[in-house]
Structure formats: C-alpha cells, structure tokens
Amino acid sequence: MALYRVEKDGRELRIHENADELRSNLAEYIADLSEASIKEHGAFVVALSGGSLITLMGKLCEAPYIKTVDWAKWHIFWADERVVAKSHADSNYKLAKDGLFSKVPVFYSHVHSINDTVSAEQAAEDYEFVIRQLVRTRVINVSEINDCPKFDLVLLGMGPDGHVASLFPNHSVLSEKLPWVTFITDSPKPPPERITFTFPVINSASNVAVVVTGGGKAEAAHQAIDDIGPDRPELPARMVKPTQGKLVWFLDTAAASKLDSASFWE
Numbered sequence: 395m396a397l398y399r400v401e402k403d404g405r406e407l408r409i410h411e412n413a414d415e416l417r418s419n420l421a422e423y424i425a426d427l428s429e430a431s432i433k434e435h436g437a438f439v440v441a442l443s444g445g446s447l448i449t450l451m452g453k454l455c456e457a458p459y460i461k462t463v464d465w466a467k468w469h470i471f472w473a474d475e476r477v478v479a480k481s482h483a484d485s486n487y488k489l490a491k492d493g494l495f496s497k498v499p500v501f502y503s504h505v506h507s508i509n510d511t512v513s514a515e516q517a518a519e520d521y522e523f524v525i526r527q528l529v530r531t532r533v534i535n536v537s538e539i540n541d542c543p544k545f546d547l548v549l550l551g552m553g554p555d556g557h558v559a560s561l562f563p564n565h566s567v568l569s570e571k572l573p574w575v576t577f578i579t580d581s582p583k584p585p586p587e588r589i590t591f592t593f594p595v596i597n598s599a600s601n602v603a604v605v606v607t608g609g610g611k612a613e614a615a616h617q618a619i620d621d622i623g624p625d626r627p628e629l630p631a632r633m634v635k636p637t638q639g640k641l642v643w644f645l646d647t648a649a650a651s652k653l654d655s656a657s658f659w660e
C-alpha cells in the first residue's frame with residue numbers, strides 16, 4: 395500500500411513498500427498520462443532519463459500496457475544523454491531501446507536520439523533544433539508562461555548528490571535560462587560529456603516524476619523534499635518546481651527513510 399503526501403503546491407509523494415510496487419504504480423501513472431495527453435492533443439511527448447529509471451519502467455512492456463497504450467502516438471526524448479555513440483553501453487538511448495522500446499510498438503521516427511557524431515556543444519544545439527521543429531509543427535505544446543516546450547511528462551532519476559538529468563550540484567548550467575538544451579563536458583558522474591534539458595524546460599512540463607530508490611539517496615531525498623531551512627544548499631532535485639505542472643515523487647521506503655515522516659499520510 396503506497397503512502398501519499400500531497401502538499402499545498404501540488405507536489406505528490408508516493409512511497410512504496412518495494413521496487414515491484416513502485417514499478418506497478420509508475421507504469422499505471424505513465425499509461426494514464428499517455429491516454430490523457432493523446433486524448434487532449436493527439437500525442438504523448440515524454441522525456442526520459444537514464445539509470446535505474448528504465449528498469450523501473452519495465453512493467454510498461456507487459457500486459458495490459460503493451461496492448462492498451464497507444465505507443466504510435468508517443469514522441470520520445472531524453473532529458474539528458476551522454477555524448478557517446480548510440481551503440482555504446484553508456485548511451486541512454488541504448489539503455490531505453492534495449493530495455494523498453496525494442497519491446498513495444500513505438501514509431502522509431504518518433505524516438506528522438508541525439509546526433510552522436512558531433513561535439514557535446516553541437517549535439518545540444520541539434521537536439522534543441524529538433525524540439526523547436528516539433529514545437530513549430532505543434533506536436534509539442536508551448537508553455538503559457540514562457541516560450542518553453544511543454545512536455546507532457548519528464549521522467550527524472552536522482553543521484554545521491556541530488557542531481558537530476560545532467561544538472562549537477564554547483565554547476566553553472568543550473569542557472570541557464572535561455573537554452574532549452576545545454577551541454578557539460580565535466581560530469582562528475584561518468585561519462586563526462588553530456589547534453590541536458592535546462593530547468594526552464596523541465597519546469598515547463600505538464601508533469602514531472604522523480605523516481606528514486608535505495609537508501610543511498612535518502613539524505614538527498616530529505617534535502618530535496620523536506621523543509622530544511624533557508625541556509626542549506628539547494629540541491630538540483632529541489633529546483634524541480636513545475637511552474638504550472640504537477641510533480642510526483644516515486645520513492646521506495648529506503649529512499650524515503652530520512653523524510654520528515656510527520657508530514658505524510660496514508
């Protein structure tokens with residue numbers, strides 16, 4: 395039985411007894427958003443991260459979702475991607491292709507991987523161009539507040555240091571306001587070269603889910619979710635604040651083990 399905390403600013407916290415319960419809940423959440431988005435604007439525009447998220451999404455490849463989800467209407471992007479060949483073991487595209495999209499009937503023309511033949515800077519520029527083209531052709535909606543693309547769902551993991559996508563603590567890209575996609579060449583988590591959505595794009599999404607498991611992330615989850623006072627450093631995960639969209643945290647009990655338990659209820 396998941397425990398929920400719904401806070402005044404629309405954030406939702408879903409804490410699960412174990413990874414299997416989280417996987418079931420996450421698959422249902424994504425399938426429901428897919429159905430609602432396709433009903434609303436004829437597509438489901440989703441951005442993935444790398445890491446354990448892909449395994450945790452695995453139930454989407456099983457019944458009933460493999461048949462009930464309208465996979466042909468999905469447009470798939472990456473909120474961050476390593477600047478390596480798409481066939482490389484470090485590629486988030488390869489991770490998602492092997493773990494998910496080779497098992498479900500997505501249109502490969504809707505799977506938007508990076509140009510893996512250029513520099514990180516050029517790959518970020520190219521990726522932003524593809525997103526801009528899909529905004530122009532109205533496949534992707536635009537935020538009512540700024541001109542940022544409004545993804546239907548951005549799926550994030552979180553590192554033990556509180557990074558999300560490839561937005562790492564104390565990095566200058568955290569404050570990028572203009573580009574939709576930027577790049578780093580000094581990632582503390584290997585490999586060093588990555589492209590990443592900036593926070594304006596993440597926070598313009600209609601829905602953002604941060605999916606975190608394991609006790610090694612409990613301190614970061616506490617600092618990202620709980621009221622830790624004004625003088626503590628703001629972790630990147632705490633900067634995920636959708637301007638109009640909804641934020642849902644998917645945690646297992648280990649990752650939630652340091653949360654201020656007084657403020658969530660069943």
Ligand SMILES: O=C(O)[C@H](O)[C@@H](O)[C@H](O)[C@H](O)COP(=O)(O)O
Nearest residue numbers: 443444445446551552553558559
């Ligand atoms: O490309 C990446 O490395 C990821 O996008 C990264 O942001 C990941 O989501 C976190 O590091 C959590 O990874 P785990 O869930 O595997 O710990």
